Amino acid sequence: MSEAADIAARTQRFNDAARTFTPPSPSRHAKLMPLKDGIVELRQKGASLRLIRELLATVDVSVGTDTIARFLAEVNGDGTTPRPPRRSGRRRAALPVVMNPSPPAQTIAPPSRTELPTERPRTRGPRVADPRNL
Secondary structure (H helix, E strand, C coil), rough: CHHHHHHHHHHHHHHHHCCCCCCCCCCCCCCCHHHHHHHHHHHHCCHHHHHHHHHHHHCCCCCCHHHHHHHHHHHCCCCCCCCCCCCCCCCCCCCCCCCCCCCCCCCCCCHHHHHHCCCCCCCCCCCCHHHCCC
16 A cells, blocks of 8 residues: 555656746857847947957857857847758769751761770779770
């Protein structure tokens, strides 16, 4: 019987703690929050992020200019602009540009297999000199 009372007491304590729980304040910009009004005012007056950083350093708040920019974007409710997708290093073959298309006078047949050069096709990787051509 004492085990059931012990479980009920634990449940009651847990439920009381859950009801009185308040989330902690966000620590993301904890150093800058008390100075929010001054930072926003400086930026509205046209102060650079570097100048704001130097002024914050005089009151022993050391943060970077990127942090100040993110803080201002969060405070002002501005969403950050998404970055453009990264371009791959692979190049695409250029498409021929036809300015004035005219019907071809004569169609050229592709070269036969025997007319193709005897060079090896270029593979991906470092270019190495062919010892036969030295």
